[in-house]
Amino acid sequence: MPAACPKAVCTQVFSGSMVRVSFKERKAQMTTMETINLQKVTKRLEVRTCCLEGSSFVDVNLSKVSFDDINFSGADIQNANMSDWVVRDANLKGLRITDADLRGAAISHSLTEGMTIDGIAVAEMMAAYRELKSRG
Numbered sequence: 638m639p640a641a642c643p644k645a646v647c648t649q650v651f652s653g654s655m656v657r658v659s660f661k662e663r664k665a666q667m668t669t670m671e672t673i674n675l676q677k678v679t680k681r682l683e684v685r686t687c688c689l690e691g692s693s694f695v696d697v698n699l700s701k702v703s704f705d706d707i708n709f710s711g712a713d714i715q716n717a718n719m720s721d722w723v724v725r726d727a728n729l730k731g732l733r734i735t736d737a738d739l740r741g742a743a744i745s746h747s748l749t750e751g752m753t754i755d756g757i758a759v760a761e762m763m764a765a766y767r768e769l770k771s772r773g
Contacts, residue, residue, distance in 0.1 A: 670688075752759040 670691075749759045749763075754762070
């Protein structure tokens with residue numbers, strides 16, 4: 638499971654030197670976290686067992702990054718180039734995609750109950766397609 642925010646510790650690698658950043662413990666009604674601002678830098682980050690809740694990324698190149706065991710719930714992705722993405726073993730329940738170029742996109746071996754495309758139930762489309770295909 639992804640890290641919970643209280644007591645999380647992040648280690649970042651900047652040109653071979655290690656910087657240890659500790660997040661302060663969650664108080665009764667508010668969470669206080671140190672803010673790290675990175676602007677116009679070219680660095681590789683190794684982030685493990687961290688809470689980056691509420692972080693923002695603007696005009697950032699994340700090509701060829703790897704994510705494993707992360708919590709993206711409630712994320713808002715806009716104006717993104719996600720071509721050639723591969724998503725495996727993911728909970729996309731409630732996902733909303735609008736104004737997207739889905740040419741060449743493929744979905745397989747997935748649960749599609751309740752899924753719609755332009756308001757049309759995918760299960761019904763698949764059933765109609767299979768019926769037409771079986772007729773030859």
